[in-house]
Amino acid sequence: MRLNVPDYIMSIKPYEPGKPIDELEREYGIKNIVKLASNENPVGTSPLAVKAIGDHLATMNRYPDGSAFKLTAKLAERFNVKYENVIVGNGSDDIIALLAHAFLGTGREALMPLPSFLMYEISVRASGGTPVMVTLNGLSLDLDALANSVTEKTAMIFLTNPNNPTGSHFTTTEFDAFMAKIPSDVMVIVDEAYIEFARDPNIFNSLNVENRLRNSLLNRTEVIDLESVSTAREIIPLVDSRVISLRTFSKAYGLAGFRVGYGIMDSEIVSVLHRIRQPFNVNSLAQIAAAAALDDYGFFELGIKTMHKGIDYLVKELSAMGIKTFPTQANFFLLDVKRDATEVFKEMLRYGIITRSMKSYGFPSCLRISAGLPNENRAFIEALKKVISL
Numbered sequence: 004m005r006l007n008v009p010d011y012i013m014s015i016k017p018y019e020p021g022k023p024i025d026e027l028e029r030e031y032g033i034k035n036i037v038k039l040a041s042n043e044n045p046v047g048t049s050p051l052a053v054k055a056i057g058d059h060l061a062t063m064n065r066y067p068d069g070s071a072f073k074l075t076a077k078l079a080e081r082f083n084v085k086y087e088n089v090i091v092g093n094g095s096d097d098i099i100a101l102l103a104h105a106f107l108g109t110g111r112e113a114l115m116p117l118p119s120f121l122m123y124e125i126s127v128r129a130s131g132g133t134p135v136m137v138t139l140n141g142l143s144l145d146l147d148a149l150a151n152s153v154t155e156k157t158a159m160i161f162l163t164n165p166n167n168p169t170g171s172h173f174t175t176t177e178f179d180a181f182m183a184k185i186p187s188d189v190m191v192i193v194d195e196a197y198i199e200f201a202r203d204p205n206i207f208n209s210l211n212v213e214n215r216l217r218n219s220l221l222n223r224t225e226v227i228d229l230e231s232v233s234t235a236r237e238i239i240p241l242v243d244s245r246v247i248s249l250r251t252f253s254k255a256y257g258l259a260g261f262r263v264g265y266g267i268m269d270s271e272i273v274s275v276l277h278r279i280r281q282p283f284n285v286n287s288l289a290q291i292a293a294a295a296a297l298d299d300y301g302f303f304e305l306g307i308k309t310m311h312k313g314i315d316y317l318v319k320e321l322s323a324m325g326i327k328t329f330p331t332q333a334n335f336f337l338l339d340v341k342r343d344a345t346e347v348f349k350e351m352l353r354y355g356i357i358t359r360s361m362k363s364y365g366f367p368s369c370l371r372i373s374a375g376l377p378n379e380n381r382a383f384i385e386a387l388k389k390v391i392s393l
């Protein structure tokens with residue numbers, strides 16, 4: 004059969020995920036593999052989530068709740084927004100694709116940082132829209148250049164905060180200055196997949212209750228006690244109806260295998276996405292696991308602390324080896340191995356360590372790694388010492 008594929012589909016380069024552990028086991032016949040390539044949570048799965056799904060394994064003959072009611076309601080409560088402001092997806096990947104399909108198409112453009120998360124480009128191309136890349140300024144998003152690149156064709160702008168793969172971030176002041184230049188009909192998608200790991204208190208956080216209260220207070224005359232409002236779970240208006248917040252359970256909540264992400268945005272946008280999403284886009288177990296993980300504060304804290312300690316350890320060891328690392332607000336960072344990164348990536352595989360080469364992202368001598376458990380971090384350092392001295 005002769006396939007008749009539109010050019011815009013053929014222009015897509017398939018996404019290349021981090022090398023799976025099973026694949027390396029098969030290829031090299033080794034065990035105890037350390038995977039630091041996909042920004043995953045090394046601590047495991049929330050015990051509350053494991054328990055919750057265990058109670059439901061025998062009812063998988065039923066379709067999921069297509070509205071994901073409990074999870075959606077829980078997220079709305081957590082962030083002091085209306086139920087109608089929340090949509091969940093099969094990973095935040097799903098919501099990125101839904102946004103592109105709903106709001107792009109021939110002749111419409113989406114601005115995005117380069118390099119950044121590759122699924123923006125893939126989803127935009129798949130929808131027939133045009134990706135417009137705006138190169139980073141050093142390792143940071145160039146918010147001025149992004150704002151200056153807006154044209155009549157621009158329908159949406161992707162901002163990644165912190166950015167993947169560089170770990171850089173922008174502050175609330177920088178974001179406010181950016182938004183002041185953006186027309187009222189352009190969506191600004193703020194992808195906060197890693198925000199839970201951020202350590203700079205000035206990072207822009209699109210769902211921060213205090214920021215939203217302050218914004219909304221600008222339009223209110225009565226005096227409001229900030230503390231009592233946030234604890235009373237009053238619904239607080241979103242920062243701005245142009246802003247779409249994307250978050251995920253894959254990183255800080257340790258549920259990458261379940262595929263659950265969520266978006267918080269203007270309810271009209273949510274209602275458009277509901278028209279085109281698959282009816283059961285988040286499976287039953289994933290809904291249950293995510294709702295349980297949201298309440299597992301102990302696991303959440305452990306994951307964040309393990310990650311911070313791991314990153315601090317790795318950065319210290321690498322600097323002692325004379326290897327430059329770049330500052331990060333995420334659960335990963337770049338390191339400059341001063342050699343062909345893909346070669347180093349391959350050599351590390353022989354020691355059972357999976358990293359990510361940043362060659363195709365424009366950093367030919369950099370690897371990107373996330374922190375693992377303490378023994379995994381030590382194994383990484385030991386292997387890198389051997390590889391670098393080769």
Ligand SMILES: Cc1ncc(COP(=O)(O)O)c(C=O)c1O
Nearest residue numbers: 094095096120167196251253264
């Ligand atoms: C910046 C960014 N956004 C979104 C995602 C997708 O996350 P999910 O697993 O929720 O699809 C990733 C995954 O690595 C990411 O790095």
